[in-house]
Amino acid sequence: MMPLRRCVELATECAVMRSRRDSAAYRIAFTYSAAFALATIALGSFVYFTANAAFMRQLDARIEAESNELVADYRAEGPGELRETIATREGGNVKNRLGYAVFDLHGNRVAGVLVTPRPEVGWQRISFFDAREGVERARALAVDLSDGTRLVVAADSEALEHIDRTILALFAVALFVVIALGVVGALILGGYLRAKIGRIGATAEAIISGDLLQRMPIGTRNDEFDQLSRTLNRMLDQIAALLDNLRQVSSDLAHDLRTPLARLRNQLDRALSGPEDARAQRAALQSAIERSDEVLALFAAILRISEIEGGGVRRSFARVDLTALVTELCEMYVPAIDDNGRQFSWTVQPNIAIEGDRELVAQAIINLVNNAQVHTPRHSAVHVQLTEEDRNARLAVSDNGPGVPAKDRERIVKRFTRLESSRSTPGHGLGLNMVAAIASVHRARLLIGDNAPGLIVTLIFPRVDA
Amino acid sequence: MLTGILVAEDDAETAEFISVGLDALGQRSVRAATGEDALCLAMTEQFNVIVLDRMLPGLDGVSVLRRLRAAKIQTPVLLLTALGRIEDRVEGLEAGADDYLVKPFALSELAARLNALMRRVPEAHAVTRIEVGTTSIDLLKRQVYRCSRPITLQPREFRLLEELMRNAGRVITRTMLLERVWDFHFDPQTNIVETHMSRLRAKLNEVCANDAIETVRGVGYRMRRDA
Numbered sequence: 001m002m003p004l005r006r007c008v009e010l011a012t013e014c015a016v017m018r019s020r021r022d023s024a025a026y027r028i029a030f031t032y033s034a035a036f037a038l039a040t041i042a043l044g045s046f047v048y049f050t051a052n053a054a055f056m057r058q059l060d061a062r063i064e065a066e067s068n069e070l071v072a073d074y075r076a077e078g079p080g081e082l083r084e085t086i087a088t089r090e091g092g093n094v095k096n097r098l099g100y101a102v103f104d105l106h107g108n109r110v111a112g113v114l115v116t117p118r119p120e121v122g123w124q125r126i127s128f129f130d131a132r133e134g135v136e137r138a139r140a141l142a143v144d145l146s147d148g149t150r151l152v153v154a155a156d157s158e159a160l161e162h163i164d165r166t167i168l169a170l171f172a173v174a175l176f177v178v179i180a181l182g183v184v185g186a187l188i189l190g191g192y193l194r195a196k197i198g199r200i201g202a203t204a205e206a207i208i209s210g211d212l213l214q215r216m217p218i219g220t221r222n223d224e225f226d227q228l229s230r231t232l233n234r235m236l237d238q239i240a241a242l243l244d245n246l247r248q249v250s251s252d253l254a255h256d257l258r259t260p261l262a263r264l265r266n267q268l269d270r271a272l273s274g275p276e277d278a279r280a281q282r283a284a285l286q287s288a289i290e291r292s293d294e295v296l297a298l299f300a301a302i303l304r305i306s307e308i309e310g311g312g313v314r315r316s317f318a319r320v321d322l323t324a325l326v327t328e329l330c331e332m333y334v335p336a337i338d339d340n341g342r343q344f345s346w347t348v349q350p351n352i353a354i355e356g357d358r359e360l361v362a363q364a365i366i367n368l369v370n371n372a373q374v375h376t377p378r379h380s381a382v383h384v385q386l387t388e389e390d391r392n393a394r395l396a397v398s399d400n401g402p403g404v405p406a407k408d409r410e411r412i413v414k415r416f417t418r419l420e421s422s423r424s425t426p427g428h429g430l431g432l433n434m435v436a437a438i439a440s441v442h443r444a445r446l447l448i449g450d451n452a453p454g455l456i457v458t459l460i461f462p463r464v465d466a
Numbered sequence: 467m468l469t470g471i472l473v474a475e476d477d478a479e480t481a482e483f484i485s486v487g488l489d490a491l492g493q494r495s496v497r498a499a500t501g502e503d504a505l506c507l508a509m510t511e512q513f514n515v516i517v518l519d520r521m522l523p524g525l526d527g528v529s530v531l532r533r534l535r536a537a538k539i540q541t542p543v544l545l546l547t548a549l550g551r552i553e554d555r556v557e558g559l560e561a562g563a564d565d566y567l568v569k570p571f572a573l574s575e576l577a578a579r580l581n582a583l584m585r586r587v588p589e590a591h592a593v594t595r596i597e598v599g600t601t602s603i604d605l606l607k608r609q610v611y612r613c614s615r616p617i618t619l620q621p622r623e624f625r626l627l628e629e630l631m632r633n634a635g636r637v638i639t640r641t642m643l644l645e646r647v648w649d650f651h652f653d654p655q656t657n658i659v660e661t662h663m664s665r666l667r668a669k670l671n672e673v674c675a676n677d678a679i680e681t682v683r684g685v686g687y688r689m690r691r692d693a
Contacts, residue, residue, distance in 0.1 A: 286683060286684055289572075289684055290684065293684075296570065297653065300653065301655070304652065312553065313553075315553065316553060316556065331620075331622075332622060332648070332658055332662075333658070335661045335662065335665050336656070336657055336658055336661035339661055339664075359650060359651060362650065363652060363654060366654040366656055370654075370655075370656050
């Protein structure tokens with residue numbers, strides 16, 4: 001039986017192997033090494049076969065030349081001369097010399113020292129007996145001579161086989177090195193990737209379990225991992241900001257609702273404990289209803305902002321004739337603003353259209369004009385201007401009232417922001433926030449500036465052709 | 467025979483709130499709690515108007531509405547919804563709703579809308595002239611007379627007066643006016659309705675002193691038949 005410890009070791013090994021097999025990092029690294037090994041094999045095979053074929057051709061050419069020379073010799077000077085030539089060649093101490101044999105019709109060797117049976121005519125591989133090395137293989141060419149004898153010229157293919165073996169051995173070593181390097185490289189690369197990704201995963205786990213301040217580790221190399229970490233960190237910052245905003249909005253909402261609800265409660269309380277005069281009670285109830293309407297309106301505005309920020313309204317976007325809309329709204333507003341004791345004027349360029357939601361754009365303009373008349377003293381001038389600027393539609397609502405200090409201009413766009421100076425005016429601090437949401441859903445820019453004196457709020461919409 | 471108002475609403479509290487309110491207005495109401503019930507009742511009995519909740523168990527409100535319209539039942543339908551989204555409103559109106567009201571709503575708003583729906587003059591009668599009390603308007607020539615004297619109105623004031631006169635004797639709410647006169651399906655939270663109304667009123671009262679437009683506090687406005 002296997003001892004328990006060995007069992008545990010094996011199981012651990014198995015788990016490690018499995019986790020490597022399941023790891024994309026290792027899989028990619030190993031696949032890469034395997035591809036290199038395959039490439040090495042392919043290259044080896046190519047070199048081997050090409051070299052082999054080239055050497056073979058060279059050998060054949062040598063045999064053929066020799067054979068032709070001997071045949072010419074025979075034709076010119078007869079069998080005796082041939083035998084002599086062969087004997088001379090065999091006698092010389094030449095390296096890589098060729099083997100010769102001449103057979104008569106009965107298969108008897110009549111010249112040459114090549115010990116081999118009488119071969120067929122043509123190219124072939126033959127075996128011959130060498131006194132020093134035993135049976136060897138050779139490449140041979142046999143041709144018939146006019147007297148019926150057969151001339152055989154052969155070359156020992158041992159040299160060729162030696163070259164082949166060398167090539168194969170070299171490539172075997174190369175393949176081994178490639179595979180070994182590949183495996184080691186794959187293990188290192190896989191481990192590196194896993195460690196990098198593991199760190200990101202561990203951070204994500206920590207964030208999931210509630211530590212929202214954790215951020216992805218960023219190295220010094222600015223590689224893909226660092227870039228990914230940076231992007232993830234930006235996303236986390238954004239989420240954290242949104243969560244913060246949500247918390248802020250919830251507490252602001254609770255705070256903003258408390259006031260009207262408390263007033264409502266007091267009113268109902270007074271109605272209940274006051275004189276039992278039916279008319280007075282009716283009046284108290286009436287104003288209680290108005291107070292609750294205020295609360296409902298606040299909620300409606302919040303819901304509307306969320307709907308706009310959700311972006312779903314984009315689906316119903318159509319061409320909006322801004323020139324017509326602004327003119328219409330301004331004409332509609334003249335009585336209201338005049339009655340409030342302010343001067344209202346507008347200049348509108350013709351043929352300006354944008355892509356959007358007519359009601360939302362109208363709402364934005366109304367909110368801006370409304371702000372201009374609520375936050376300025378009587379006899380102020382309010383001006384609306386629609387112009388085309390660099391293929392954009394520029395809509396500006398300006399006044400010559402007290403304006404907004406530069407430090408507060410960014411803040412007033414936020415939800416529920418009401419500056420101290422406007423505490424006494426009606427409103428719930430959502431008007432500009434809604435304008436910002438509408439601008440964003442229309443991919444328009446919202447600029448708040450100094451009209452010197454007064455405030456100028458500008459919306460810059462991307463224009464479409466009228 | 468007309469048997470009052472069908473209220474298709476699955477939430478018991480809302481249904482009760484609507485029924486009691488309608489009772490107080492002298493309207494009999496029949497309640498259906500599922501889409502199938504609502505469809506069945508609407509197909510077999512004739513109602514003055516149907517109040518249809520969008521979210522009903524079983525068959526949803528918009529499907530009920532589509533089937534009714536497919537069956538050529540043209541009873542006016544007021545769609546109730548908890549969703550105030552633009553797309554939902556468009557979907558409801560395309561399905562054949564005559565009016566659309568987002569929850570939560572004031573009973574006075576519902577009552578005003580139901581009144582308008584029940585007494586709506588079918589479009590077939592192309593009205594070109596409306597006369598209420600001492601006021602008359604000519605829709606073709608866009609002329610207004612009060613106590614036989616012409617009055618000049620701005621286009622928006624004319625639309626406002628027309629809407630009030632078409633519904634003479636009935637309350638029109640501020641939101642209804644925003645929808646019908648300004649084509650705003652949202653509350654811009656401004657006093658444009660009030661401002662235009664006071665201008666219109668001033669112009670009407672310039673020629674005859676008695677007030678033709680009555681303000682119903684917290685609800686809306688009403689054109690008096692007798693002034």
